[in-house]
Amino acid sequence: MLHIDNLTKYYNKKQIFKDLTFSVEKGEIIGLVGENGAGKSTLLSILATLQTPSAGTLTLNDLSYDSDWKKIRKQIGYVPQEIAIWDEFTVRENMLFFEKLSWVKKNEEELRQLCLEMKLDQWNEPAHTLSGGMKRKLNMAISLIHDPTIILLDEPTVGIDLKSKKEIGSYMEKQAKTDEKTIIYISHDMDEIKSLCTRIICIGQDSFYKNLLQNAGKNVLVF
Numbered sequence: 533m534l535h536i537d538n539l540t541k542y543y544n545k546k547q548i549f550k551d552l553t554f555s556v557e558k559g560e561i562i563g564l565v566g567e568n569g570a571g572k573s574t575l576l577s578i579l580a581t582l583q584t585p586s587a588g589t590l591t592l593n594d595l596s597y598d599s600d601w602k603k604i605r606k607q608i609g610y611v612p613q614e615i616a617i618w619d620e621f622t623v624r625e626n627m628l629f630f631e632k633l634s635w636v637k638k639n640e641e642e643l644r645q646l647c648l649e650m651k652l653d654q655w656n657e658p659a660h661t662l663s664g665g666m667k668r669k670l671n672m673a674i675s676l677i678h679d680p681t682i683i684l685l686d687e688p689t690v691g692i693d694l695k696s697k698k699e700i701g702s703y704m705e706k707q708a709k710t711d712e713k714t715i716i717y718i719s720h721d722m723d724e725i726k727s728l729c730t731r732i733i734c735i736g737q738d739s740f741y742k743n744l745l746q747n748a749g750k751n752v753l754v755f
């Protein structure tokens with residue numbers, strides 16, 4: 533489904549990563565781990581078509597990132613670390629606003645169900661009154677309005693309580709298992725990574741994460 537071949541990224545002359553080669557199949561949950569500054573967010577934003585690599589090729593469902601990026605973008609749901617919602621709008625108004633920008637149309641009930649599946653039920657509450665965890669859920673729900681086939685999440689569960697973490701985790705599992713979505717997500721929470729991921733990609737020089745996860749019997753690709 534997603535093929536990454538010899539992907540290399542430099543910022544100016546600084547090499548961030550080199551020759552990443554791996555493939556990801558439908559329905560997989562891939563964890564992206566590594567020390568701070570290893571290049572995880574950079575990789576995710578390249579996969580989201582928001583940055584270009586310095587070398588290497590990428591294809592999604594046989595579409596090339598070089599020539600078909602507009603079509604590829606329609607298949608991608610990207611949730612950056614920063615929460616991007618309208619604070620003064622209610623959850624409902626946020627969902628209706630972003631639905632207007634979406635190429636897949638959904639009615640109000642479908643949008644509400646999307647939030648409820650994530651256990652976000654404050655439909656008529658202004659976003660600024662939501663907890664950090666609920667804001668993250670809203671951020672995620674917005675990025676899924678257009679029914680992406682691949683979901684890229686940059687630390688979706690950072691700084692939120694265990695209950696919300698579990699709810700987001702269950703939602704991700706459902707998306708992968710039932711709806712055959714592919715999920716690639718960054719986390720520093722190794723318990724969560726161990727329990728959710730089918731495979732793990734570890735980037736950076738530090739072997740701490742690699743050893744920890746391999747000792748736990750996980751399938752780890754190291755770059």
Ligand SMILES: Nc1ncnc2c1ncn2[C@@H]1O[C@H](COP(=O)(O)OP(=O)(O)OP(=O)(O)O)[C@@H](O)[C@H]1O
Nearest residue numbers: 543544548566567568569570571572573574575718
């Ligand atoms: N736009 C940019 N221009 C120059 N250097 C950048 C840019 N964005 C990121 N970097 C550098 O690239 C390296 C990788 O950054 P990145 O944010 O991808 O790492 P990360 O693994 O996601 O880190 P963290 O775990 O801290 O979020 C860092 O050294 C960072 O300073």
